[in-house]
Amino acid sequence: MKLIDQHCTHGAPALDPATIPARLAEVPEWQAIDGTIARDYAFPSYRATIAFVNAVASMAEAQNHHPDMTVGYRRCTVAYTTHSAGGALTDNDFICAARADAIYAQGPAA
Template sequence: MVTTNELLQKRCRHLEDGLTEADIGAYLKAVEGWKLTDGKIAKTFSFGNYYETLAFVNAIAYMIHAEDHHPELLVTYNRCIVKFDTHSVNGGRGGISENDFICAAKVDAIRQQAAA
């Protein structure tokens, strides 16, 4: 079983094979609060105001760029919904890959560090 610490040590790479449903279930156990929704893993992050929300988006921007794995972000006044999927897997039809979980773990780590 994969752990959060293992995911934090990894880097995203080009993948052509998506994860199976069983694999997705195991990976979800390593990233607390993330859910499989409409073919993407997603999590809602709540904040006190718009400034804090945008600060979070800016904080994750560097990691997202460095990993070259870009989420869908829905930004509102006091929350940000982050959704990951991998477009290159399953013959270009998309799906969930390990890259999604690597970035989810790193987004969580950034949020925990900011909250400390």
């Protein structure tokens, strides 16, 4: 099943580090950095950036899995890790990464 079609689960176990490259291949713009996965997004305007941030926040609430986001003028960095798994990566991180990519692919909402 594709990541985008999955839902986050409470208590997801940490991934075996050997599986992370395969998961990253499913979200190719993301990079693994120090126990997180992160991606930078670019936008045509500040308003579009904030619309994306709000859409990701809504998705995060629905999935009960929240990213760290760094917001700037016409850009946003989204980073995921699973604190309940001791700061390790879980399937939840990759599910939400795929969902954030889908939001971005829809284009600016503002």
